[in-house]
Amino acid sequence: MDAFVWDHRYVTGETQVDNEHQELVRIINALIDLESKYASPETVTQVLDQLVNYAVVHFANEEALMAENQCDPRFVDRHVAVHRSFAEQVVRLRASSVDGSDLEYLLNFLTSWLAQHILGMDKAMVRQIELIRGGNTPQAAYDMAAKITTDPATSSMLDAMASLYRIISARNDALTELNRNLEAKVEARTHELAIANQKLATEHAEMKSLLSQVRLAQQQLLQSEKMAAIGQLAAGVAHEINNPIGFVNSNLGSLKGYTTNLLNLITAYESGQPEAIAAARQAADLEFLREDLPSLLAESQEGLDRVTRIVQDLKDFSRIDQAERQRADLNSAMHSTLNVVRNELKYKADVIVELGEVPEVDCVPAQLNQVFMNLLVNAAQAIPERGKIFVRSGTEGDQVWFEIEDTGCGMSPETRERIFEPFFTTKPVGKGTGLGLSISYDIIVKRHHGRLDVQSEPGKGTTFRIWLPIEQPAAT
């Protein structure tokens, strides 16, 4: 924008007033210069402050001059009001913003206002002062000054401009007010948004914790199903372990009696008395001992071997030390599961094992054992009196399969539809959790990317076939 060019038209005739006007013009030109150079807002603000301060001093001087010459109050009041209004405008504009376009607008306003003010108001003031100094009363000077117009057109134009500036000032005020309102609104909205955001974050955290609670519950459910299955097993295993321990324990008691008798016999022999020897032999029943002792020891040994084996099978079954994914021989896993559940099966069914060649499979063996156990126990429970359970396995392409077939009661199509639903069970209350097959499905299909096929015919029996990929997909 163009600089404010000072020329003789702005000269009022009062030296001090003119000097101060020139200083104001100088500061405004400095601002225009800064604006064209895109100076930093800090610098601009500094110079603006300088302008405002100087303007205030200048206005004070002008007002002092009017007071000194006792100008007409009507004029003084108007002049002072215009000064105040200007100062307010500048302060307000400066506060609103000093960046690019706003600054240019501000400078336009300053130059226009100053030009108009000097030509109108200030020149009128000096004219009145000159008239008062020439011996007129302030009132007469005011009236005369109003009449003295170098050019009526200029005078009415100045008046129009003055009223125009008033309007603009009012508009500016309104705009600034609007701006301030807008800012307050934006701030309020921002605040609301922040609160909403915070609420959302809280809700998100709550959801997260709920989700983790659900996960935990699910895990506990899995665990409890496992415990239920183990509890069921415990019955059979207890029977299987208590039997050998029962007879080994009792045999030891008998053995104690035998050794006492034998030691007594030795004592009798050492004494060398024939009657004592005969009595001791009678008591010991040596013939019977000769026959019974070896079998007592052999049976007890066998009993302890059985306990050892059951414990080993249980350990293999639970795979406490092998809960990770690994390559495992599933035929041997099936064998150890069969050993563990044998007691559940042996009074209900003949188990016919026909396992084929199966390579080692990438899997979590403990989980698959749980599936095998579920299917085997279900098969036994499906058999009302006595039947057969076939256990088969084989390989086809890049998959292995395990099949468990029973000659039990089978399922209706309606039951067949629902067997993988959690909590669905046809067993009496307390006999099944209704989770066995749904968990088996989860283990085979979701965790091992396999398949679980069912064929069933009411009255004939049911066949479950597990398909497992030999290699698991990489990203699991």
Next chain:
Amino acid sequence: MSRILIVDDETSILKALQRLLRAAPCVYGTKQFALEVVACELPSEALKRARQEEFDLFISDYRMPEMDGIEFLKQARAIQPDAARLILSGYADLNALVRAVNEVGIERFVGKPWNDYELMSAIAQALAHRELLLENRQLADLVRMEMGDKTAEQVEAERLERLEPGITRVNWGPDGSVVLDDEN
């Protein structure tokens, strides 16, 4: 001589029990019982023996092939109602226990592994209890005969009925014939 029939599908259990019952004293109070043991692996075999010989006590496992211990004792009671009954088992759920007490009226339930001394006491107690019952009944019959409540024929018929349940009843066939053997 008290005769005991033991049923368990586990041979080693039978052998261990035979050793125990052969050597250990079976005493209740001042009374000592001399024991004779018959061991069977299968319930069906045991029932066959029960039909032919008289026993004072049946001891049965609970989980066995063919039938469970309760079923076996039920049938054994039908054959010899006066024999005492006892279950020796490693595991039975509450349901089985209730049935054993309510349906079969067992004298004792002994768990496996058992304690030799406790088992012998249980056997002695069962035998003593049974003896007491029989003696009681005999004396009561005597009194009733003396008081004229029962005839000697009735008492004899009851004795025979106990010995061979059903013997005092005539089993008529549909054509009026008398069925002597009903394949039992």
